[in-house]
Amino acid sequence: MTDTALNTPNQPYLRIDRLSKRFGTFAALKEVSLEVPQGEFVCFLGPSGCGKTTLLRAIAGLDMQSSGRIFQAGRDISNLPASERDFGIVFQSYALFPNLTVQANVGYGLVSRGLAKSEIAVRVAELLKLVDLADSGPKYPAQLSGGQQQRVALARALALSPGLLLLDEPLSALDARVRAYLRTEIRRLHQRLGVTTIMVTHDQEEALTMADRIVVMNEGVIEQVGTPLDVYRQPASAFVADFVGTTNFLNARVSGPGRVRFGDIELACELDPDAAPGSPVTLAVRPEDAVVRNTVAGSANTFGARVCGIEFLGSFCRVGLSINGAAPALVADCSINAVRDLAIAEGVELLVSLPPERLRVFAPAKPRP
Amino acid sequence: MTQSGVVQATGAPPGRRGLDRDDLLMRLGVCLLAGWLLLTLALPLWWLLSKSFHNHNGEFVGLANYAQYFSTPALFASVWNSLFIAVLTTAIVLPLAFVYAYALQRSCMRGKGLFRALALIPILAPSLLPAISMIYLFGNQGLLKEWMFGVSVYGPFGIVVSQVFYCFPHALMILIAALAMADARLYEAADALGASKLRVFLTVTLPGAKYGVISAGFVVFTLVITDFGIAKVIGGRFNVLATDIFKQVIGQQNFEMGAVVGFVLLFPAVLAFAADRIIQRRQVALLSARAVPLVPKPVPRRDTVLLLFCTLVGGMVFVLLAMAVWASLVTRWPYNLTLTLHNYAFGEFDTDGWTAYGNSLKLAGWTAVIGTLVVFVGAYLLEKTRAFAAVRALAQFMAMLPMAVPGLVLGLAYIFFFNARENPFGFIYGTMAILVVNSLTHFYTVSHLTATTALKQLDHEFEAVSASLKVSLLRTLARVTVPICLPAVLDISIYLFVNAMTTVSAVIFLYSTDTKLASITIVNMDEAGFTAAAAAMAVAIVATSASVKLAHVLLTRRLARGAQAWRQR
Numbered sequence: 001m002t003d004t005a006l007n008t009p010n011q012p013y014l015r016i017d018r019l020s021k022r023f024g025t026f027a028a029l030k031e032v033s034l035e036v037p038q039g040e041f042v043c044f045l046g047p048s049g050c051g052k053t054t055l056l057r058a059i060a061g062l063d064m065q066s067s068g069r070i071f072q073a074g075r076d077i078s079n080l081p082a083s084e085r086d087f088g089i090v091f092q093s094y095a096l097f098p099n100l101t102v103q104a105n106v107g108y109g110l111v112s113r114g115l116a117k118s119e120i121a122v123r124v125a126e127l128l129k130l131v132d133l134a135d136s137g138p139k140y141p142a143q144l145s146g147g148q149q150q151r152v153a154l155a156r157a158l159a160l161s162p163g164l165l166l167l168d169e170p171l172s173a174l175d176a177r178v179r180a181y182l183r184t185e186i187r188r189l190h191q192r193l194g195v196t197t198i199m200v201t202h203d204q205e206e207a208l209t210m211a212d213r214i215v216v217m218n219e220g221v222i223e224q225v226g227t228p229l230d231v232y233r234q235p236a237s238a239f240v241a242d243f244v245g246t247t248n249f250l251n252a253r254v255s256g257p258g259r260v261r262f263g264d265i266e267l268a269c270e271l272d273p274d275a276a277p278g279s280p281v282t283l284a285v286r287p288e289d290a291v292v293r294n295t296v297a298g299s300a301n302t303f304g305a306r307v308c309g310i311e312f313l314g315s316f317c318r319v320g321l322s323i324n325g326a327a328p329a330l331v332a333d334c335s336i337n338a339v340r341d342l343a344i345a346e347g348v349e350l351l352v353s354l355p356p357e358r359l360r361v362f363a364p365a366k367p368r369p
Numbered sequence: 370m371t372q373s374g375v376v377q378a379t380g381a382p383p384g385r386r387g388l389d390r391d392d393l394l395m396r397l398g399v400c401l402l403a404g405w406l407l408l409t410l411a412l413p414l415w416w417l418l419s420k421s422f423h424n425h426n427g428e429f430v431g432l433a434n435y436a437q438y439f440s441t442p443a444l445f446a447s448v449w450n451s452l453f454i455a456v457l458t459t460a461i462v463l464p465l466a467f468v469y470a471y472a473l474q475r476s477c478m479r480g481k482g483l484f485r486a487l488a489l490i491p492i493l494a495p496s497l498l499p500a501i502s503m504i505y506l507f508g509n510q511g512l513l514k515e516w517m518f519g520v521s522v523y524g525p526f527g528i529v530v531s532q533v534f535y536c537f538p539h540a541l542m543i544l545i546a547a548l549a550m551a552d553a554r555l556y557e558a559a560d561a562l563g564a565s566k567l568r569v570f571l572t573v574t575l576p577g578a579k580y581g582v583i584s585a586g587f588v589v590f591t592l593v594i595t596d597f598g599i600a601k602v603i604g605g606r607f608n609v610l611a612t613d614i615f616k617q618v619i620g621q622q623n624f625e626m627g628a629v630v631g632f633v634l635l636f637p638a639v640l641a642f643a644a645d646r647i648i649q650r651r652q653v654a655l656l657s658a659r660a661v662p663l664v665p666k667p668v669p670r671r672d673t674v675l676l677l678f679c680t681l682v683g684g685m686v687f688v689l690l691a692m693a694v695w696a697s698l699v700t701r702w703p704y705n706l707t708l709t710l711h712n713y714a715f716g717e718f719d720t721d722g723w724t725a726y727g728n729s730l731k732l733a734g735w736t737a738v739i740g741t742l743v744v745f746v747g748a749y750l751l752e753k754t755r756a757f758a759a760v761r762a763l764a765q766f767m768a769m770l771p772m773a774v775p776g777l778v779l780g781l782a783y784i785f786f787f788n789a790r791e792n793p794f795g796f797i798y799g800t801m802a803i804l805v806v807n808s809l810t811h812f813y814t815v816s817h818l819t820a821t822t823a824l825k826q827l828d829h830e831f832e833a834v835s836a837s838l839k840v841s842l843l844r845t846l847a848r849v850t851v852p853i854c855l856p857a858v859l860d861i862s863i864y865l866f867v868n869a870m871t872t873v874s875a876v877i878f879l880y881s882t883d884t885k886l887a888s889i890t891i892v893n894m895d896e897a898g899f900t901a902a903a904a905a906m907a908v909a910i911v912a913t914s915a916s917v918k919l920a921h922v923l924l925t926r927r928l929a930r931g932a933q934a935w936r937q938r
Contacts, residue, residue, distance in 0.1 A: 082837060091830045109837075
């Protein structure tokens with residue numbers, strides 16, 4: 001489908017250049033720039049109202065940007081209407097035509113192409129097989145389950161072999177089990193077809209499991225672009241650290257080069273060498289990075305804390321820890337083994353260590369409530 | 370690359386930003402729709418308004434006509450007469466219709482289907498029918514004349530009773546809808562708290578139906594204020610606004626004063642309409658998605674009382690209908706009661722005879738076909754076009770306006786507008802076309818609301834999906850949107866057909882010798898003293914509307930089973 005001649009290796013398949021979108025006085029997108037290489041699976045992740053759907057709809061040409069440019073396969077598509085762009089789209093609502101059979105839905109775009117009936121039938125059968133619904137052709141959408149309807153929508157979006165597949169919260173309306181199944185299913189389809197895919201989601205788990213790269217958005221700007229591991233391990237901002245996964249935020253002050261003071265505790269961390277002593281910072285540490293086993297009193301970044309609450313979460317426990325008797329200052333994830341071995345229970349004193357390389361330092365920001 | 374991007378950014382054509390053929394087509398359509406509504410509604414009304422400020426010679430006289438109107442007691446009295454009739458009718462219809470609707474929706478009495486159908490039949494009849502029946506029952510030679518104790522049926526009494534009959538089904542429909550849904554949990558909670566039956570009714574049932582009652586009140590009030598047929602047939606010397614317009618324009622050829630009365634008539638109608646809209650807007654959905662629908666349980670004593678009530682009210686409706694049928698079949702009332710079909714030989718009573726009936730069929734058919742097309746496509750355009758917000762808002766406003774414009778006023782406005790020498794569309798004056806356009810405009814609002822409601826229930830992304838699949842909007846409209854909305858489309862066409870068949874008020878100013886309508890021959894024959902033939906024509910209209918309505922019900926049922934199989938799970 002795509003014009004490979006224009007798509008040289010060092011040129012991204014999709015390039016978004018300083019895209020802005022305003023609704024009246026509200027800025028939904030603020031000069032967003034992004035590059036997506038051919039064949040990549042990208043997730044736009046963020047809370048509702050962050051601009052991720054606006055960005056997707058601008059790429060599709062469904063809602064025009066206020067300024068900025070979009071290039072697809074080297075072609076400037078900024079001013080093209082949706083009908084002249086090259087994409088397939090799946091909506092959260094599926095938007096299947098209820099009065100048409102599954103076959104007719106999948107073949108909807110093919111009929112307008114002027115293909116022969118037999119060709120359409122072959123292509124439709126192929127697509128339905130691809131989404132594992134080979135026998136459902138003559139049924140109506142209402143006769144299918146939600147997950148099946150979503151797969152029909154997917155087959156329909158792929159019918160014209162688009163260069164770009166857009167998924168707008170495709171799994172949000174489904175229950176947990178079906179969602180997990182479709183996650184792998186969509187991923188499998190992507191690997192098989194290699195079509196450049198952009199999925200909008202507010203579900204971090206979905207983004208982490210499915211995406212090659214995650215674009216974390218907040219209030220109309222991109223906070224971070226990176227692989228799931230990057231985004232999780234090295235969040236670029238307090239917002240990302242908070243939105244993706246669970247994070248402890250500790251308010252501290254710079255006490256020296258590479259050192260901060262959190263309450264009475266002195267912690268070593270990777271600190272900007274220019275940070276002025278006394279200036280406030282926010283430390284972020286994942287609950288699973290708080291070590292409670294084999295900790296030695298007096299070693300670096302180690303301090304005593306009292307267990308003030310245990311939340312049983314199946315394969316592990318989330319343990320609330322208070323320092324100096326105050327309300328829980330941080331939570332730590334402990335394996336069931338650790339809980340047993342250390343006899344962790346409410347009131348027990350523990351030695352907790354926060355490894356310096358696991359501590360992220362941000363400018364003091366008010367984390368999400 | 371960045372450089373070329375910048376160059377392209379400045380050099381991009383700003384005019385065609387993201388527009389394809391469909392977008393342009395939609396925008397053109399919205400403009401055409403706004404233009405059509407301007408031409409068929411706003412401009413004629415404007416013409417009428419300006420006419421009321423001019424004298425017979427076309428000179429501007431300011432408010433002189435109005436001053437004359439309000440200083441002529443004979444004319445001004447009609448305002449009070451109209452208000453009196455309208456308020457009294459509303460006060461009678463509302464409780465009757467509420468209890469009737471309550472019986473249909475919240476009781477377990479027998480024969481609900483029958484009572485419902487019986488009470489809704491009058492909607493298929495011209496307003497002239499009950500007036501004629503009343504004359505046969507209580508008129509000078511009426512069947513039950515003694516019951517009147519000397520009070521004349523010609524006047525307020527006859528008008529109010531006929532109006533009650535005519536407005537009852539309109540109020541009933543709204544109240545049936547208002548009482549259709551209720552949350553059983555509210556009733557269970559009230560029961561659990563030990564509330565008395567009366568208290569439950571006052572605190573749960575009535576508030577739930579409050580907006581329906583208010584809306585029904587405004588509808589009845591407006592219907593009565595603007596109706597012309599009843600007062601014309603049975604009003605005697607009791608003048609109301611609607612008959613005044615007719616007298617000024619047709620009787621005295623005083624068009625300017627007619628325009629003044631038209632605007633006086635428009636005033637209460639617009640006021641009622643505006644009040645209704647404001648109240649509707651304040652209505653919040655009392656029924657959440659998680660509500661448990663209330664299923665009425667049998668309460669023998671209540672059900673018996675309600676059955677008696679419905680029998681009484683339904684019986685009166687039946688009597689008025691049956692009286693018209695009987696009267697149309699009697700040789701010479703009240704002297705020779707042998708049955709005959711002679712009264713249906715309309716040619717002997719009116720020069721146009723059955724031709725007028727044919728004209729009515731033509732008008733109703735054309736209005737249904739063209740009207741459904743214009744209304745549905747119009748609603749689609751207003752719903753789906755993305756740009757041109759100002760034009761859409763204007764068109765939307767004009768689509769709601771006809772509800773507030775009495776038929777007589779619209780008809781009068783058409784006389785002025787399409788007779789104006791400078792109007793290039795003047796050639797349709799006196800043709801069937803102007804009757805079709807007028808009827809379509811007169812009944813636009815309800816049809817528009819029906820179409821809009823149906824369209825709003827569709828997935829909003831159908832058009833986006835079509836665009837991504839490179840399928841034109843027209844194709845998706847034909848393949849998906851219209852088929853899904855087919856029940857609503859049928860509803861609209863039937864509504865337009867029945868109303869065009871029965872209407873008198875708007876068209877009475879606009880028919881010509883070639884396009885005389887059945888409903889107008891009723892007025893003419895009644896005036897000429899051929900009351901039996903008038904009754905026969907009224908019966909012919911009811912029979913036609915009822916057959917079409919029946920066909921519609923059957924067709925809708927078949928659609929629900931057959932072609933619309935996809936609706937079932």
